[in-house]
Amino acid sequence: VKFQNLTDWLRNGLLPTVVLLLGAVLMARLVAWITHRYRHSLDEQARQTIEAGRAVSEATKRSRAVAQAIEWTVVSLIYFVAGVLALRQLGVPLTTLVAPATVAGVALGFGAQQVVGDLLAGFFLFSERQFGIGDLIRLSQPGQTTGVTGTVEELTLRVTKLRTVTGEFVVVPNSALRQVTNLSKDWSRVVLDIPIRATEDLAAATQVLNQAAGSLADDEAWSGLLLGAPVMSGVETIEVGYVQLRLVVRTLPGRQFEVSRELRYRCAAALQEAGISTAPLADESASAGGRTTP
């Protein structure tokens, strides 16, 4: 009788459980493979767009992030359902597990409230379209402008993974995201404040800077990155010994740093060539500068 029971259990308990678990793993792998293919095609599209000098669309960035989140959710769901079915197949009475599961759920809820918070924060992050994969973002405390700046490499419901400009890989739980500054949404702007010695001819300096900025707009290698002509806004500040002239130009999202470096170089070279000093009256060692960017 005992042997008969064992063979019955093997036939109707263990065997279907193993089949069920194998099916779950295969299904999870299939989902992962499909989303991987989809993300790969989006990456290829994005690569071609960047090579053509255009900006990757917000929809593409969002689709990539959503694909990752869907994969994570569906795979978790498959394993959960398979686990419940396997327990039932093995003869574990699920109804008697309700009470212990409730207690365990409460205990787990206290311990894992951070994780639940992360998942909820991740859900709102996706639904509000705050940023997508490939976006350049800055994470900081509310009201502050300093923090971690990096490109979003991976986005799940629980965490956001960034790569900083110095190559560091930063993982932040979504509930810890307080103030997110997206530096590459729709368009970006370069703002250069160029110091000119107080005794210099400001009209001449403005003309030289206009010409330098105009040369950038006329350059085929750079004009594709600009979303308008550079504009000299005028005198931004008057300090002791020097004044600051402001130069502004709109660029493609995320391309402001390379444009600002080139613009700074051209302005400094043009001022040097025209013999216009950027050093304050009291300090001969200073040179042309601007806002520091990553």
Place this chain on the structure above:
Amino acid sequence: VTEPRRRVVLSRPIHARVPIRWSTVLMLVAFLALGALYLEVRTVP
């Protein structure tokens, strides 16, 4: 500099052009074989 970790046979793809791991093939075969066996030997109606 550390050497790249060698992948065990099961985690390698079955062919350079076919991105399916040996472990997936093995699981698929086991799934089909055990599934067929279950349908054959099950006694529950």
